[in-house]
Amino acid sequence: MSLAYLDHAATSPVRPEVAEAYAKDLVDFSGLGTNPASTHSSGRRAAGALFEARERVAALLGASAHEVIFTSGGSEADALAVSGFAFDAAQRGQGCALLVSAVEHPAVLDSAQRTQNFGSTTHLLAVDAQGRVDLEAFAQTLQQVSVDDALLVSVMLANNETGVIEPLNEIAQLLASQAARRAEVIEQRAANGGRAKRVGSAAVAALSPQNRPWLHTDATAAVGKMRVDMGQLQVDALSLSGHKLGAPVGVGALVANRSMPLKSPYGGGGQERGLRSGTQDVAGARALALAMELAEGEREAKTAQWHLWQQQLLDCARAAGGTVSANSAPTISSTAHAWFSGVDSEAVLMALDMAQVAASAGSACHAGVAGASHVLEAMGVDDDGASCGLRFSFGWSTTQAQIDAAQAALGGAIEVARRAWATKNRSKLNYL
Template sequence: MPARAYLDHAASSPIRPQVAEQMAQDLAEGLGGWANPSSQHASGRRVAGLLAQARARIAQALGVNAHEVVLTSGGTEASALVIAGRARAVPGGRLVVSPIEHPAVLESARTAAEQLGADVSVLEVDGAGRVVLGSVAAALAPSDQDSAAPVSLVSVMAANNETGVVQDMAAVVGEVRRATGVERPGRPGYVPVHSDVVAALGKTAVDFHGWGLDVMSLSGHKLGAPVGVGALVVRRDLELRPVTGGGGQERGIRSGTQDVVGARALALAVELAVGEREAEAARLGALRDRLLRAVAALDGVHVTLPAGVAHLPSTAHLWFEDAQAEALLMALDMAGIDASAGSACHAGVAQPSHVMLAMGFEEGPARSTLRCSLGRETSPDDVERLLSALPAALEGARRAWKATHKTAGEHF
């Protein structure tokens, strides 16, 4: 049995051996530092050509055009560039977001409201975290007769990074088009739609043009590329005002000397993730089902998503009655199991899941969660190891909860 069972692929996934090998070769050949792809000499033209090839490979794997791919440092920067870029492009405009978005979207929207004068409207979700389509028209409508601020963007993630719920993005975009009555970009009243596909890509189908998106963001390290590479797919005529100045690289959206080694690593990781998606979805889905069937038999353990809801095959999300999540994670950690309570993007701060709160859960269950996210290296032994360790870990977590909730009858 391996030294540890890694069940936190939604936080970050190990670099693929093929990607590591390619990067080592690129760096050994000096690709990482001796020529700037913006330079006009022969060495610069060489790496510019390799950068163009990487961009074309990413585009082909995603089914988009190469000129639509904008390279970034990761998913958080990509989404932040979209939110800030649209807030700057439409001063005083309104950003419409779902309440279960990644902090990269929600916090960027808050910052845009505080610093750029944007308004923010929030869509409704149902008990599974799916956008209530009937709330789209209301969110797009002016808040009162005197307020007709144009909507600058609608942002809905394709799949949630905590629970794994999958949205019907084609339906969401269709509802935006019906609500505005404008379907063609460039026409007055047209509202662009952004989707964060960081959690979805490589796990479920992603169709930029088929869904009718205008922009989407993705991250490399969730796919087996290194931390520090990501991308936007941006429709050619969508205006994103740059957040910083610079040399105008990446269509002026994200200036700075491009990381050619990172771009090539991202291209290979995207190709591999998309190519293996269907086979891996079947394999990981079977492991997820095994995990959920077993834990559902434990007292006070609940599967967060209702049966029949579209979900990522790799994410199992649970909540526990009267159990302290921190104690549960610590016990699993000591048993050699890496898992999480939810998003790992809050700098380790323990707090109730905003996703579960939006779904209608009380604060107690929203503080007592476990996310097990599977990946290409997850084996049946890893799942069995978790199932063997969970009862004792849960018993300790309940003792910890009782120690901090001594009021008689206090429970959730």
């Protein structure tokens, strides 16, 4: 029996078309001394191919090629956006406020926490029971931030565990109000100093990059699963990863407005706008662009099929006693997520694995680390339920036969895991 691989949110197999093109590019752009920074013809050819990859990535996101910064993946892109913003403010001696949702990927949460070493202040944004940012609480938090501080808000587009889509447009609108508030204060100060006071949109437009609020989104779970257009989303920066789409592991991108104040704490040759020094991976960048194009080309047809599979597996989870994590919020259709009480998470995954079904308990970046999901905890799920989330996720290679295998195996796997949980907790009670 072949493996029913339903863990595409962790990583997707490399697409055959991408593997073929990548293998050729490894020879053409890595095996012949083709450094994009070199001025000879070989280097210029590599530089041209790299820029073409930027153009292709940007075109799919409603961005400009000059905004694309290639990275090793989504985690590095997240860290570069958050840490780079805070480090820039610290270098200028400006206070910095980072507002990040409580359900972000660890790449954002940990980076925000570590920027306290730069003097930044981190505010965790509360979410509702569906995992979406509480807009009223967000508005109140914005009012607490000094208008003199650099301000970055980082809220993911779609959650990597539950698939819930965040209200980015509403968040952007609240940030626009914050920009107007900042402009009003700054213009009033200027008027008090004798300069003519600008009002309205003119005042907002006059805000310096250091004074205007910025919005970053981690779109790693969303790209290829829904329409992602930076202009429509009203975001200034966006992170993504190639291996979630069928590109090789080791390539991703941060797409950031060129006016956004970012500074890398690392030196080097100044590649990628001075934010990621080192010889660029031309073959990887081209593989990313191709995988994104293939994903976008099939997205509408795939999402319709994924939605049917999502509902089938969620119905199956409910029948097994699970609670659907997002029963009323919009989600990407490629993720089916539920949580269970009185179930041992390791046991259910092992039982599914024995049935040749690959699923996940949550973020792959924390795989192998036992404990409750911080996403479910932020949603108000108790420790028992938050310790057993179950995620099935689909991708380009998912088939109906794989979904059928998961449906056939899930009920039995949950029963095995319930017995394991009961035995474990009975042992604890006897010990006490």
